Amino acid sequence: MVQETQNYKVAEVQVSYKPDYNISERPKITSSQQTYCLLKQQWDMGKIAFLEEFKVILLNRSNHVLGIVEISMGGVSGTYVDPKVVFAVALKGNASGIILTHNHPSGSIRPSEADIKLTKRLVECGKLLDINVWDHIVLSENSYYSFADDGVI
Numbered sequence: 001m002v003q004e005t006q007n008y009k010v011a012e013v014q015v016s017y018k019p020d021y022n023i024s025e026r027p028k029i030t031s032s033q034q035t036y037c038l039l040k041q042q043w044d045m046g047k048i049a050f051l052e053e054f055k056v057i058l059l060n061r062s063n064h065v066l067g068i069v070e071i072s073m074g075g076v077s078g079t080y081v082d083p084k085v086v087f088a089v090a091l092k093g094n095a096s097g098i099i100l101t102h103n104h105p106s107g108s109i110r111p112s113e114a115d116i117k118l119t120k121r122l123v124e125c126g127k128l129l130d131i132n133v134w135d136h137i138v139l140s141e142n143s144y145y146s147f148a149d150d151g152v153i
Helices: 032-042 083-092 113-129
Strands: 053-059 065-073 097-103 132-139 144-146
Touching: 032 053, 032 065, 032 097, 032 132, 032 144, 053 083, 065 083, 083 097, 083 113, 097 113, 113 132
Parallel strands: 097 132
Antiparallel strands: 053 065, 053 097, 132 144
8 A cells, every 4th residue: 555645834944143233332231220221211111100011131242232122011010921932032132141121010129929930930941041141120210129139140
C-alpha cells in the first residue's frame, strides 16, 4: 500500500536586527534617578494617576538604552504582565539587560506583594536567558521606588 504524503504549509521565520541610530547617542543608564528622569520624559503623564502601565527599558551591554517598550496597560488597580512577552521583546531587541517599570495610579510607590513576586520571577527568567534584570522602578507623578536601591534585586 502506498502512503500518501501531505504538503504542509509553514511560515518562514526570520530574525534580523537593524538599529537605525548611533548607540553612543542613546542615554546610558547609571542610576535609578536617571532612569526615573528618562521615564518621566517618556510616560504619558495624563494617564499616570489613572491607569496602571508596565514598560520595559531595553539595554545593551554598556547599559545604553535601546528602547522603551509598553508591555501592558490595565486598570486602576493593576495590569497583567506575561513573562513570555517581556523576554520575547528583550530577545527581539537584542537586549543584554532590562529595567522593569510600572506606575501605581494611587500615587503610592510602595511595591505590593504581587510586585515583589513578579520581580523575583522575572529575575529568575532573565538568568536562564542571560538577560540581566537590573532594576524594577515603581513610579508616580512625583517620586519613585527602586528595587535595586532597596536591595530587593
